[in-house]
Amino acid sequence: MTTTTMDARPTADTTNEVLLEAEGLKKYFPVTKGLLISKITGHIKAVDGVSFQIRAGETLGIVGESGCGKSTTAKMLLQLEEPTEGTIRYQGKTIHNATSEERRAYRSSVQAVFQDPWSSLNPRMRVRDLIAEPMVINLDLSRREMQDRVAKLLEDVGLSSYHANLYPHEFSGGQRQRLAIARALSVEPRVIVLDEPVSALDVSIRAQIMNLLKDLQEEYNVSYLLIAHHLATVRYMCDWVAVMYLGQIVEFGPTRELFENASHPYTKALMNAALPSHPDIEQEEMILTGEVPSPLNPPEGCRFHPRCPFVIDQCPTAIPQVTELAPGHMVSCHLY
Amino acid sequence: MSTNSTIKDNPVVLQVEGLKTYFETRWGTVKAVDGVSFDLRKGETLGIVGESGSGKSVTMLSVMRLIPSPPGQIVEGRVLLEGQDLVDLSEKEMGAIRGSQIALIIQDPMTSLNPVFSIGNQVGEAIKIHQDIPKRTVLQQVLDVLRKVNIPAADTRVRDYPHQMSGGMRQRVVGAIGISCEPMVLIADEPTTSLDVTIQAQYLKLLKELQEASDIALIFITHDFGIVAKMCDRVAVMYAGKIVEMGDVRDIFNNPSHPYTEALLSSVPKLEEDVDRLYSIEGQPPTLHDLPPGCPFAPRCQYVRDKCSQSYPPQFNLTDGHYAACWRLE
Numbered sequence: 131m132t133t134t135t136m137d138a139r140p141t142a143d144t145t146n147e148v149l150l151e152a153e154g155l156k157k158y159f160p161v162t163k164g165l166l167i168s169k170i171t172g173h174i175k176a177v178d179g180v181s182f183q184i185r186a187g188e189t190l191g192i193v194g195e196s197g198c199g200k201s202t203t204a205k206m207l208l209q210l211e212e213p214t215e216g217t218i219r220y221q222g223k224t225i226h227n228a229t230s231e232e233r234r235a236y237r238s239s240v241q242a243v244f245q246d247p248w249s250s251l252n253p254r255m256r257v258r259d260l261i262a263e264p265m266v267i268n269l270d271l272s273r274r275e276m277q278d279r280v281a282k283l284l285e286d287v288g289l290s291s292y293h294a295n296l297y298p299h300e301f302s303g304g305q306r307q308r309l310a311i312a313r314a315l316s317v318e319p320r321v322i323v324l325d326e327p328v329s330a331l332d333v334s335i336r337a338q339i340m341n342l343l344k345d346l347q348e349e350y351n352v353s354y355l356l357i358a359h360h361l362a363t364v365r366y367m368c369d370w371v372a373v374m375y376l377g378q379i380v381e382f383g384p385t386r387e388l389f390e391n392a393s394h395p396y397t398k399a400l401m402n403a404a405l406p407s408h409p410d411i412e413q414e415e416m417i418l419t420g421e422v423p424s425p426l427n428p429p430e431g432c433r434f435h436p437r438c439p440f441v442i443d444q445c446p447t448a449i450p451q452v453t454e455l456a457p458g459h460m461v462s463c464h465l466y
Numbered sequence: 467m468s469t470n471s472t473i474k475d476n477p478v479v480l481q482v483e484g485l486k487t488y489f490e491t492r493w494g495t496v497k498a499v500d501g502v503s504f505d506l507r508k509g510e511t512l513g514i515v516g517e518s519g520s521g522k523s524v525t526m527l528s529v530m531r532l533i534p535s536p537p538g539q540i541v542e543g544r545v546l547l548e549g550q551d552l553v554d555l556s557e558k559e560m561g562a563i564r565g566s567q568i569a570l571i572i573q574d575p576m577t578s579l580n581p582v583f584s585i586g587n588q589v590g591e592a593i594k595i596h597q598d599i600p601k602r603t604v605l606q607q608v609l610d611v612l613r614k615v616n617i618p619a620a621d622t623r624v625r626d627y628p629h630q631m632s633g634g635m636r637q638r639v640v641g642a643i644g645i646s647c648e649p650m651v652l653i654a655d656e657p658t659t660s661l662d663v664t665i666q667a668q669y670l671k672l673l674k675e676l677q678e679a680s681d682i683a684l685i686f687i688t689h690d691f692g693i694v695a696k697m698c699d700r701v702a703v704m705y706a707g708k709i710v711e712m713g714d715v716r717d718i719f720n721n722p723s724h725p726y727t728e729a730l731l732s733s734v735p736k737l738e739e740d741v742d743r744l745y746s747i748e749g750q751p752p753t754l755h756d757l758p759p760g761c762p763f764a765p766r767c768q769y770v771r772d773k774c775s776q777s778y779p780p781q782f783n784l785t786d787g788h789y790a791a792c793w794r795l796e
């Protein structure tokens with residue numbers, strides 16, 4: 131398989147139906163100059179041609195450093211940003227020319243849990259109303275049914291029904307994240323976008339939330355798109371992993387395969403830079419120099435070449451082809 | 467880490483004995499640090515691990531004498547820097563030591579630099595305060611320090627303001643301020659939490675090189691056992707204001723003896739292998755103004771027994787320099 135843009139769509143033998151599909155997604159933010167008569171002087175290419183699939187009941191992880199476009203990708207899936215180019219298909223139907231009714235249905239089947247549970251919950255609302263809000267908008271339920279659902283959801287996320295009367299400030303960080311998860315689950319979504327769901331929590335609480343998310347995935351048969359920068363978290367949570375650099379996916383594959391045979395120099399560098407789990411683990415010394423270039427005018431050819439320790443002649447000029455190294459394991463690099 | 471045996475023979479530079487720092491609040495006395503003791507040798511790296519509210523940062527602020535008072539107060543204990551007790555010093559005497567002999571690198575480079583002063587000004591401030599040297603030499607020293615922390619084109623960047631620099635560069639500047647007066651002890655409070663992984667790796671490598679170049683004793687305050695595994699010679703694990711376990715980094719990782727250490731280590735996902743299911747510590751860290759009697763970890767402990775809720779366990783020595791405070795070791 132050789133194409134020029136990375137197509138992170140598994141070809142391996144999974145039988146689960148494809149729920150959500152992104153093809154050639156691009157998001158350019160215009161950079162303007164001048165106050166009254168503003169002129170567009172350039173574009174920040176936050177996401178530049180990203181394709182992937184999310185299958186029912188599976189978890190896709192997107193890793194990368196700040197500015198790589200992972201959160202913008204998530205925002206496009208949540209329809210918080212309109213893509214500049216490319217399509218998003220939900221259950222085979224594109225969502226861009228959907229009717230408002232279909233859009234509403236899409237919005238309730240794709241929910242989100244954000245990083246910071248201190249700012250994602252309205253402090254003036256009781257937990258009961260916070261969790262019920264998506265249901266009020268999307269479902270036609272009686273008061274009684276709504277109350278029962280809230281109680282059930284609270285129990286499913288490990289809280290109790292009496293918590294429904296409290297306000298968010300009465301909860302700890304881990305409990306608030308549980309509330310955010312309960313709210314996301316309230317309209318029975320098929321996909322939940324998890325944007326750094328545990329990185330703001332205490333270490334001893336992170337495992338609780340990760341295990342909870344895994345249990346709920348089985349119970350509700352929901353798919354996750356996990357945005358994270360912590361590689362070990364991604365390894366624990368995901369079935370598929372896409373590594374992003376400067377708006378593009380540079381490597382994609384089944385989790386285990388990708389972690390054991392990381393092939394793109396950037397993926398390797400990320401793995402070597404990640405912290406070891408034991409003092410006796412010897413890490414290869416492969417520390418990248420410099421910082422991520424500006425997405426305003428990304429480097430020509432392979433975007434990683436100015437920082438790449440294995441750079442060869444064609445890297446600065448030619449855009450690398452995508453090569454399939456193992457079933458489902460794709461890499462976009464001139465070395466392969 | 468490789469020079470472990472030689473570090474053990476180095477002289478002790480910092481000794482903390484029975485430190486207690488309490489805060490008076492409207493909910494009662496918060497015992498943020500409640501009897502912490504450790505020592506630190508020249509060239510050694512000590513990791514202090516704990517969750518938020520464990521007292522790790524307050525311990526270090528107490529050592530630096532930066533506890534806002536009121537409401538906080540060091541009520542007991544000694545902090546000996548090369549034999550001199552810092553707790554008894556006047557504010558003026560402490561001011562001469564702080565920043566020159568013992569320095570602090572704080573967590574967030576976005577907020578710990580002043581946006582209205584240039585980089586050169588801020589790095590030079592500590593040098594001007596602690597060393598009586600002419601203006602021209604200050605600039606020269608600032609440039610030297612900036613080069614030491616690998617800031618490219620230091621002679622032009624010295625005029626930059628913090629907003630003109632990236633997060634990684636700002637963190638380097640904060641590091642430069644820390645080492646500008648060649649301290650004996652450098653305390654780094656979560657120095658890399660806001661950095662990206664590849665930038666974090668660069669910064670940790672830099673800290674290690676700086677330490678080796680001038681035998682600085684380094685204290686890492688962190689919640690991340692990965693940083694401990696990579697950087698530290700010894701580890702102290704804190705919970706609810708107390709050190710619950712302390713020892714050489716390998717002893718802690720190979721033979722974690724306090725249930726909290728054991729639980730923390732098994733609740734972190736691993737980069738190198740698949741983990742079926744993480745161990746998850748139930749419950750929340752305790753609130754410090756309302757601690758249960760006995761061991762504060764007892765309500766969350768999987769090995770809890772009757773004795774645990776009655777009295778706080780003493781330290782049980784396991785091997786040389788490795789101890790844990792748990793009744794299970796009795």
